[in-house]
Amino acid sequence: MSDPVNSIAEWLRTIFSNWGLSEGLITVILAVLGVVILAAFVLIIDIMLVWIERKIVARFQDRFGPNRVGPFGIIQPIADVIKLLIKEDIMPNGADKFIFNIAPIIALAAVLLLWAVVPFAPTIIGADINVAVLYVVAIGSIGTLAIIMAGWASNNKYALLGAFRTVALMIAYEVPMLIALLVPVLLARSMGMQTIVAAQSTWYIFVVPLAAVILFISSIAELGRTPFDISEAESEIVAGFHIEYTGMKFGLFYAGELLHALTVSALISTLFLGGWRGPFVDQVPILGPVYLFIKSFLVYYLIMWIRYSFPRVRIDQMLGFNWKFLTPLALFLLIVVAILDKLLVGTSQAVYVLVMLGANLVIVWATVLILRAYARVERKRIGEERPVAISPDTESSELVGQE
């Protein structure tokens, strides 16, 4: 009984076929059951994420965080859910009712859909499709759509501005994200998640660390988390696209955002940290989810660490960072990895990994050198005396001696 999920599925299949159900119907029933169980499992983790996130941000900010309801405040999220459910449901004047109501559902569903391709163990995965990496990108665009719908249907200028900013951000950061995703695909010769995990006898973070970093940065942008949270920048556009949402509708956005962070962590763990790989996982497949979640929560902690340590960047800085820095770097890395991969055909695993790692480190070193030179120029430019606003009537001689 090392693989309970598949054993239960087999057991149910025999029961159903004893009842005389047709083969096709049994498959459908089992698929629906699997979807419901996976979604419920992920959403229960999501409720706990509220507590984890609030507790950890409190530590970063030298506070206690929730500590009143239950031991260590662990029942706080349940209380939050009850509070959200009994809040008044407010529909803004002039809102597009149907789109306004459906947008938060799509936002959360788009995140849940991503779990379909996350492999939990060698034998446990929602759908081992051969285009899983592209599927992740496709579902991401549906999440963008939900935010546009929410921003537009709210009939609120701030909400619309937030939606616009989100689209600019998502379209921009999708490019380096896709290129970074191509690197593990290239190394594993497949877009299927199980194949990628199986190919990682050496975790890809040790083979192509730069790709992992690029994917990590662009994923944070895709999440819309600080330092990339311009779509809900509190000090500029109040709350962005979800400004008009109250009660559980806001709760769905909030839950979706938290779960999205964990989902992205799980995907990064799968692509670069070996997914379910760990000691004894071949004998006991049920250990796979444990390893996966340990790795995911480590990445999640990193995302939170960045979120609560960095200030928000301006939108022009953000887009400039993407188009002038991240995208060219990702493209260059992809070309280097592709060429090296062909050159290293037939060499041993150790040589392969060492050369790849070395190439990555050289690229990082060159990038840092270029950035330092650029920063020096920028500092000089900013340090120069800038023209001050003066009246056209002022004689230039009067300015002498003034700042």
Next chain:
Amino acid sequence: MTVLQVIFLITAVVTLGGAVMVVTARNLIHAALWLILTLFGVAVLYGLLNATFFTVIQVVIYIGAIAILMIFAIMLTRRVKQEAGSSVNKGWWLAGLMSLVLFTALVWMFSTWSGFQTTLPVMPANVDTIKVLGTALVSPNGYVIPFEIASVLLMAALIGAVVVAWERKS
């Protein structure tokens, strides 16, 4: 009726209904959202045909890029909150005629097509369709020339976009 047929029928109804709503919806944003539903229905049809790559590409390109850019453009250019007037113009009868001719031609073509009786060929279990597709796109015996022409065309479009957006310092 098998489960697959039920799913196909539901998808077909949703796709066609969405397509009708695209042309009849008065609000442009609503029309764009109906269009997304229609495109999604087409993606599901690809999925039912086991063409996973096309399913995902349909969503990435048509919903993720084209439809979102469309909504973006509509939001920026029109006062979308207002109803946009009548949705037919003077040439409606011409469009209707063309659609009728096209529809008749298609029905006639399909009524003479013998492909409905052939059973689907079973795919070998260990074939990775994406690998086959990728090899076909770049192999000299396959489609390398159309592929390269399309690449050059896209490159030209990219450069054209840069030229249009270029700020000349005068």
